Amino acid sequence: MPNPYHQLAGNEQFPAHFSIPITPQLTNYNKAQYGADNKNWDISIGENGAVYFANSAGLLRYDGENWQSYPTPNMLHAVHYQNDTIYVGGNQFMGYFLADHLEDGFHLIRTIQESIWKIFEAGQQVVFQAFNRFYFLNHSGALGYERLPGNITFSYPINNDIYYQIVYNDLFELKTNGLKQRIKIPDLHHYRVKSIIKQTDHTLLIGTLRAGLFIYDGENLKPLNNGLNSLLKRAGINKIKRIDDQLYAFGTMNAGLIVAELNGNIRYHLSTKTGLQNNRIHSIEYQQGKLWLGLDDGISLINLQSPSTFINDLMEHFGAINDICQQGQDYYIATNQGIYHGQKIFTDDFPRFTLLKGSDGLVWNISEVDSLLWCGHNDGTYVIENQRLKKIAKTAGGFEFQRSQIMPDIIYESSYYGIAIFRKMAGQWQYWATVDEQLQERTKNIVEQADGSLLVTTFSDRIVQLWLDHTYKKVVKAIDFKATYQLGATKNVRAVALNGQTIITSQQQSVTFANGKISATAPPLNDLQYISQPVQQYSMVSIKDQLYLYHAGRKELRLLPQHYNQLAQPLVYKFAHVSTLADSLFALPTDHGMAFWNLNKPQMDSAHRPISFTSVTVHDHRKGTAKRIKQQHPTLAHQDNSIEFSFTAYRYGEATDYEYQLKGYNNQWQTNGLSNHLEFQNLPHGDYTLMVRIRGEKQAAAYHFTIESPWYLSTAAYLAYVLLLIGLLFLGYKYHRGRLRLQRKNMLRRERQTMHKTRRLHEKKMQQLKEEQLQKEINNKNGELSKLLIQDGKKKEIIANLQQQIQQLREHKKPLRIRDIERLDGIIQEQFDEKKDWLVFESAFSQTHQDFFKRLQEKHEKLTTEDLKLCAYLKVNLSTKELAPIFNITPKSVELRRYRLKKKLGLNKEINLKDYIKSI
Numbered sequence: 001m002p003n004p005y006h007q008l009a010g011n012e013q014f015p016a017h018f019s020i021p022i023t024p025q026l027t028n029y030n031k032a033q034y035g036a037d038n039k040n041w042d043i044s045i046g047e048n049g050a051v052y053f054a055n056s057a058g059l060l061r062y063d064g065e066n067w068q069s070y071p072t073p074n075m076l077h078a079v080h081y082q083n084d085t086i087y088v089g090g091n092q093f094m095g096y097f098l099a100d101h102l103e104d105g106f107h108l109i110r111t112i113q114e115s116i117w118k119i120f121e122a123g124q125q126v127v128f129q130a131f132n133r134f135y136f137l138n139h140s141g142a143l144g145y146e147r148l149p150g151n152i153t154f155s156y157p158i159n160n161d162i163y164y165q166i167v168y169n170d171l172f173e174l175k176t177n178g179l180k181q182r183i184k185i186p187d188l189h190h191y192r193v194k195s196i197i198k199q200t201d202h203t204l205l206i207g208t209l210r211a212g213l214f215i216y217d218g219e220n221l222k223p224l225n226n227g228l229n230s231l232l233k234r235a236g237i238n239k240i241k242r243i244d245d246q247l248y249a250f251g252t253m254n255a256g257l258i259v260a261e262l263n264g265n266i267r268y269h270l271s272t273k274t275g276l277q278n279n280r281i282h283s284i285e286y287q288q289g290k291l292w293l294g295l296d297d298g299i300s301l302i303n304l305q306s307p308s309t310f311i312n313d314l315m316e317h318f319g320a321i322n323d324i325c326q327q328g329q330d331y332y333i334a335t336n337q338g339i340y341h342g343q344k345i346f347t348d349d350f351p352r353f354t355l356l357k358g359s360d361g362l363v364w365n366i367s368e369v370d371s372l373l374w375c376g377h378n379d380g381t382y383v384i385e386n387q388r389l390k391k392i393a394k395t396a397g398g399f400e401f402q403r404s405q406i407m408p409d410i411i412y413e414s415s416y417y418g419i420a421i422f423r424k425m426a427g428q429w430q431y432w433a434t435v436d437e438q439l440q441e442r443t444k445n446i447v448e449q450a451d452g453s454l455l456v457t458t459f460s461d462r463i464v465q466l467w468l469d470h471t472y473k474k475v476v477k478a479i480d481f482k483a484t485y486q487l488g489a490t491k492n493v494r495a496v497a498l499n500g501q502t503i504i505t506s507q508q509q510s511v512t513f514a515n516g517k518i519s520a521t522a523p524p525l526n527d528l529q530y531i532s533q534p535v536q537q538y539s540m541v542s543i544k545d546q547l548y549l550y551h552a553g554r555k556e557l558r559l560l561p562q563h564y565n566q567l568a569q570p571l572v573y574k575f576a577h578v579s580t581l582a583d584s585l586f587a588l589p590t591d592h593g594m595a596f597w598n599l600n601k602p603q604m605d606s607a608h609r610p611i612s613f614t615s616v617t618v619h620d621h622r623k624g625t626a627k628r629i630k631q632q633h634p635t636l637a638h639q640d641n642s643i644e645f646s647f648t649a650y651r652y653g654e655a656t657d658y659e660y661q662l663k664g665y666n667n668q669w670q671t672n673g674l675s676n677h678l679e680f681q682n683l684p685h686g687d688y689t690l691m692v693r694i695r696g697e698k699q700a701a702a703y704h705f706t707i708e709s710p711w712y713l714s715t716a717a718y719l720a721y722v723l724l725l726i727g728l729l730f731l732g733y734k735y736h737r738g739r740l741r742l743q744r745k746n747m748l749r750r751e752r753q754t755m756h757k758t759r760r761l762h763e764k765k766m767q768q769l770k771e772e773q774l775q776k777e778i779n780n781k782n783g784e785l786s787k788l789l790i791q792d793g794k795k796k797e798i799i800a801n802l803q804q805q806i807q808q809l810r811e812h813k814k815p816l817r818i819r820d821i822e823r824l825d826g827i828i829q830e831q832f833d834e835k836k837d838w839l840v841f842e843s844a845f846s847q848t849h850q851d852f853f854k855r856l857q858e859k860h861e862k863l864t865t866e867d868l869k870l871c872a873y874l875k876v877n878l879s880t881k882e883l884a885p886i887f888n889i890t891p892k893s894v895e896l897r898r899y900r901l902k903k904k905l906g907l908n909k910e911i912n913l914k915d916y917i918k919s920i
Helices: 099-104 186-190 227-235 568-573 715-812 818-831 834-848 852-859 865-875 880-887 891-905 913-919
Strands: 005-007 013-015 017-019 023-029 040-045 051-055 058-062 067-071 076-082 085-098 107-115 118-122 125-129 133-137 143-147 152-158 161-166 171-174 180-183 193-198 204-208 213-216 221-223 237-242 247-252 257-261 266-270 281-287 290-295 298-303 308-312 321-327 330-335 339-343 352-355 363-369 372-377 380-385 388-393 400-403 410-414 419-425 428-435 443-448 454-458 463-468 475-480 494-498 501-505 510-514 517-520 528-531 538-543 546-551 556-559 579-581 585-590 593-598 612-620 625-629 643-648 658-663 666-673 677-680 686-694 700-707
Touching (some): 040 290, 051 076, 058 076, 085 118, 107 133, 193 237, 204 237, 227 257, 257 298, 266 298, 321 363, 321 579, 321 585, 330 363, 363 400, 372 410, 388 419, 400 443, 410 443, 834 865, 852 865, 865 880, 865 913, 891 913
Parallel strands (some): 040 281, 076 118
Antiparallel strands (some): 005 013, 017 352, 051 058, 125 133, 133 143, 152 161, 171 180, 213 221, 237 247, 247 257, 321 330, 339 352, 400 410, 419 428, 494 501, 546 556, 585 593, 612 643, 658 666
């Protein structure tokens, strides 16, 4: 018996013969990613594209960006989305969630004794199915039930009727009008029915747990007899989902997922060996090319419409893949273990690969040149003829083969040592020479120029232009391209011919070389890092570590999905390159096998479902609070100006690269990377529109919102400002007028004050003049009084002397007539009337000094008439000597009177009596 394994160095064994499927794009989600339990029993897809899962721990929601979980009272088994309501059922409960208000939590319909295992719509009712009864919920909320005659596994709605099997017994059909029909199929009594699907208008497809598939036409039950059914019998059917008219998805108990046609053509078989994370499938849901699987351990997504397919080998069979080449129906894969050959790898469900005899070892390249397959092997150069290797040169490490366009009988090969040249002679290709002058190192790319020279890149990132002699054996001229054209330091240098030009790419820059001149590569390839050979005018290119499809005719770039973009790194930093197969396929070696891109299969991205804003939250960072905004066009208070947005494009199975524009703040599109969150802080007041789109696409979602002006910039505030301004202007006007009036008033007051002052000065002067004149008059009168008094005194003195003389005469008894003497004495007595003289003086004094006696008596009530006389005489400034004759007393007696008067007045010694009298 031949050994199925081929012995390799290091005692590692790789199979010489094996089968491995081509798989569609597969994405796995484990419980650590979605944050719930392992088991996922049921799946339902909402109208907006969100996917809901019945997880053992509760309801799961996924929108392509975020996983959210919502607890239920007990273990959840079933979920069904209908009209924005998410009906759920599980262990002893029925209930629902509201799709637009999931944060409100679970709403209980009824607690039951059984467990709900399936929910679906039949007629105008929502049906909750347990293993022994149905519960019917109508649109008004009324709940009824139907008890079953035995236990069932699952029920199946078809044309609003309900089909189910009593376990290992007959089928039943429950119609919408309540009628129940028993379908007797004796052969089914031996099987456990796991699925019933309408196949045609007159036939049903029945799937059983261990007996495979049957077709029932209303009378006969016929099993399918093909390899698919044999596989399903072994695998055990658990769920079936119809994808289209021909294709079905079969979820099995222990063999993963099988996507196939009923005629036995298996399209895909996914299991743990090909990337599926668990082989038991509890639930299947399909929408718009995407197949969701609820597994016994995790969740998986299969994109059946993706142009990308994969060989997921994990280096178990092939080892590390370096290249792939197609020749007719034959495919050859170059690996680090040798060359594998396979046929119909894109049509057979399990294409078979065989290691070509004698190819073991590291193979860098397989290229078809002149209808021959050329192989750059670690120990030489080979050609493949009739699936056999033929060594034609010892030149090792061939990385690239290029046939001369100028001399078609020449082939150049880059190698470990310089360039190997092959020449076609007598119809046979033969080794000709190795050119290692100027190139004593490993070469990478060779591009022939119009003048016959060769532009060569090396693995040490040199670029050399060579001119060979006519024998193609010697170098006649060589220039260091990077030094000559001042390219500077570049890494990962490659060169490729494109549209009659040579494009030189590197990690730092790309330039175009043509007709001996170098120039910057024109947009959109100005940042090119790698470009493949074209297929249908498309080339796969790497720009800034992103993969694109480039159409040379239209000069357009189309960004490839993010899951495929993750494969770009080997293109830039490793040796891998993109191969072209047939007329529509690109093939790219990966770390886990190989990825393919089919140009003839248009990409379906959720049927271009528009981006949705899943949440809008206003944050108050000062208070540490947040509130969710539910309205579509909110008007936010001025302090609510820090806003966080979450959104999704419902692009499942790949990371989405977003860009955004906030109109009203910044009208430039800005990249947001792979994040579906945006937060703007401290936005000024105004109207805003947030635009979000997928990078490279034109369709964008818009969210409009307004931030109110602060109170001091509101309409009411502006009105108040206008009124205040008017008021201020009015007050200013009033103030100005008042100020002018005040100025005039002050001026008038100052004028009046000046006039008044002038008048007072004038009056004062007049008064002063009057007082002076009056004083003069007083003084004159006082002088007159004094003179009068003095004269009177003198008269009195004369008269007194006369009286004294007369008295003396009388005493001496001179001879005078007594009668004459008496008459003279009478006249003197008449003239010398002291009382009369006082009255005359008092009258003259009172005219000069009005109210003097009144004021004096008010102050001093005890003054006598004689005291008042003395005061009056002192007032007119009479001296003691002058007062003595008036009182007819001696001057000493006058002083005594003055002393007594001073005492009566109560004056201190320091006060002068005359000064005091003058002050009154």
